[in-house]
Amino acid sequence: MTTYIIRRLIIALIILIIVSLIVFFAIRLLPGDPLIIFLGQQATQGGISQAELEHLRELYGLNDPIMVQYGNWFWGILHGDLGTSLYYHEDVGVLMGDRFPLTLHLGALAFIINIVVGVLMGVAAAIRRGTWIDSVTTTLANIGVCIPVFWLAILMIYLFGLKLSWLPIAGYTSPFKDFWLNTQQIVMPVFCMAITMMATTARLSRSSMLEVTRQDYIRTAWSKGLRERNIIMRHALKNGLIPVITLLGIGLGMVFAGSVFVETIFAIPGVGRLLVTSIFAQDYVVIQSGTLVIATIIILSNLLVDISYGWLDPRIRYG
Amino acid sequence: MTEKDITAEEFQEAPPRVNEWRRFLRVFLQRKIVIFGLIVLFLLVFSAIFANLLAPYDPFRGILADSLEAPSGKYLLGTDIQGRDTLSRLIFGTRTALMVGFVTVGIAGVVGVTLGLIAGYFGGIPSMIIMRIMDALMGFPMLILAMLFAAVLGGGIQNVVIALSIATVPGYARVMNGLTMSIKENDYIMAEQAMGSSNSRVMLRHVLPNAVPPMIVLVTLQLGGIIMAEAALSFLGIGIKPPGAAWGAMVNDGYRYLSSNPTLSFAPGIAIMLVVFAFNMVGDGLRDALDPRLRGIL
Numbered sequence: 001m002t003t004y005i006i007r008r009l010i011i012a013l014i015i016l017i018i019v020s021l022i023v024f025f026a027i028r029l030l031p032g033d034p035l036i037i038f039l040g041q042q043a044t045q046g047g048i049s050q051a052e053l054e055h056l057r058e059l060y061g062l063n064d065p066i067m068v069q070y071g072n073w074f075w076g077i078l079h080g081d082l083g084t085s086l087y088y089h090e091d092v093g094v095l096m097g098d099r100f101p102l103t104l105h106l107g108a109l110a111f112i113i114n115i116v117v118g119v120l121m122g123v124a125a126a127i128r129r130g131t132w133i134d135s136v137t138t139t140l141a142n143i144g145v146c147i148p149v150f151w152l153a154i155l156m157i158y159l160f161g162l163k164l165s166w167l168p169i170a171g172y173t174s175p176f177k178d179f180w181l182n183t184q185q186i187v188m189p190v191f192c193m194a195i196t197m198m199a200t201t202a203r204l205s206r207s208s209m210l211e212v213t214r215q216d217y218i219r220t221a222w223s224k225g226l227r228e229r230n231i232i233m234r235h236a237l238k239n240g241l242i243p244v245i246t247l248l249g250i251g252l253g254m255v256f257a258g259s260v261f262v263e264t265i266f267a268i269p270g271v272g273r274l275l276v277t278s279i280f281a282q283d284y285v286v287i288q289s290g291t292l293v294i295a296t297i298i299i300l301s302n303l304l305v306d307i308s309y310g311w312l313d314p315r316i317r318y319g
Numbered sequence: 320m321t322e323k324d325i326t327a328e329e330f331q332e333a334p335p336r337v338n339e340w341r342r343f344l345r346v347f348l349q350r351k352i353v354i355f356g357l358i359v360l361f362l363l364v365f366s367a368i369f370a371n372l373l374a375p376y377d378p379f380r381g382i383l384a385d386s387l388e389a390p391s392g393k394y395l396l397g398t399d400i401q402g403r404d405t406l407s408r409l410i411f412g413t414r415t416a417l418m419v420g421f422v423t424v425g426i427a428g429v430v431g432v433t434l435g436l437i438a439g440y441f442g443g444i445p446s447m448i449i450m451r452i453m454d455a456l457m458g459f460p461m462l463i464l465a466m467l468f469a470a471v472l473g474g475g476i477q478n479v480v481i482a483l484s485i486a487t488v489p490g491y492a493r494v495m496n497g498l499t500m501s502i503k504e505n506d507y508i509m510a511e512q513a514m515g516s517s518n519s520r521v522m523l524r525h526v527l528p529n530a531v532p533p534m535i536v537l538v539t540l541q542l543g544g545i546i547m548a549e550a551a552l553s554f555l556g557i558g559i560k561p562p563g564a565a566w567g568a569m570v571n572d573g574y575r576y577l578s579s580n581p582t583l584s585f586a587p588g589i590a591i592m593l594v595v596f597a598f599n600m601v602g603d604g605l606r607d608a609l610d611p612r613l614r615g616i617l
Contacts, residue, residue: 011451011454014451015451015454015455015458016455016458018451018452018454018455019455019458019459022455022456023467026467026468026471027471142352142596142599142600143592143596145595145599146543146547146592146595146596146599147592148547148550148551148554148567148570148588148591148592148595149551150551150554150567150570150571151570151584151587151588151591151592154570154574154577154584154588155585155588157577158577158578158581158584158585162577162578253459253460253461254460256460256463257460257461257462257463260462260463260466260555261551261554261555264555265574275463275466276555279466279470279555279557280556287467287470291459291463291464291467294459294460294463295455295458295459296458298458298459298460299458302458
């Protein structure tokens, strides 16, 4: 187990380094001089001399060889320095730190709903295979994975916000300030974030439970005369839900991807919205560090998932 | 008894010959929902090809006097702010969606399969390098990676295809890598190698053909996801640029007039859902017909 963990750790480290290379060089593909973009407003407002430009270029290290620039950037990241936003003129770490709790709040709620509802639906469909429960669940799950999140958000705004006036259509108030208002505000965003995940979870837990209920030891349990509830709860679920753990990793990616749309549409100042704003402001420092942070979080959580997976199902380690 | 009789008897005991193609069709068309998906896809391809003939109005140049019309006999789905007919734009949007989908799948599929084949066949250092890069790409949520590249390259149909290809290559590479590693273990591969065939011959003539059925399933299932991702990028405004007709951008354009003209946003969203649903269902059907063992894997 220890060698397995060490091996996984080393691989994760290598992957993280490649991720940083991808992010860094992708941004360097940007057409145009980052300095000109940075100076955008000032440059149009009037005179920055060539000498000053040259000076700034030197100051930001843009004259260094590209590998040196990468090294400096990476070294800074290792020391917790994510750079300074060109648009907000603020430290990217602080920017993301301010916005992260909001995304986490929505994402965690969406994830919990997803696990509870998705697993329940999937398991119910599997143990009642071929009945109406199964067909309803399968149909809902098949539709759920096809709904564009941004479209669902607009649909909900139209129905619950504009027509029925039940819920506010945008904004985010801290739950510590006004819990009731906050709850009203996040109902739609959380549901939109959860929908795709829920559908995926239901499909996965259904097929995984079907696989397990075909196993010999489940037949043995039946022939011992155990009650169905016992068989499902004590025997089938334990193994049937192991693959669902992988959803922790996938779900995190879905949370971040979903946050991009949900936060943009519902005007919630979270990480996803920050990314979109930065893309339009061509704030490459935020794009660069933001995507790196997101990828790092996902890779590290996938590492945890892999390790716990190997611990729960020892066959994996030798596979 | 003559020798001939014995062979005749043996022949009768042999299992009945099943026409492989017929068996495929029987399983494939077994579920009604798959047939529904096929019909939807057929209609989509049809309207993409004959968009010029089917669209009642010019999708790019509107009649300003008819701006923001509600659905009526004249404009079945209403018009947008520039007086462009929503239905015509939807029909032309099929072209955008299918083109982005097929071209992306083509590029990403060829690159991904090649990388996966090389990594899986040779193992060792090539596999290490290729698969770790793929793992790194998979560390990003697919959409965020596509966003990163679309933002850097600057939108437009060509750049959207590139961005989405980069984002989907690792999926193909990973599946192909796994397939190659398992196919490689077969005796006929060893026999071929023992006969002195070159690596490229073994890879192209023996490994690749055996990987085709699962790859077809993967491609079909991915098409829906790619079309959805293109819509998402266009919705954010970093995908297909106006005046191009893209469903995602149409949802966003219509959003501003949600309270007065909800069809502007609703209609393209339903189109996106239908396409994704159709590709997923046909993909499921193909999987069951081509290789049921893939259930739960793809």
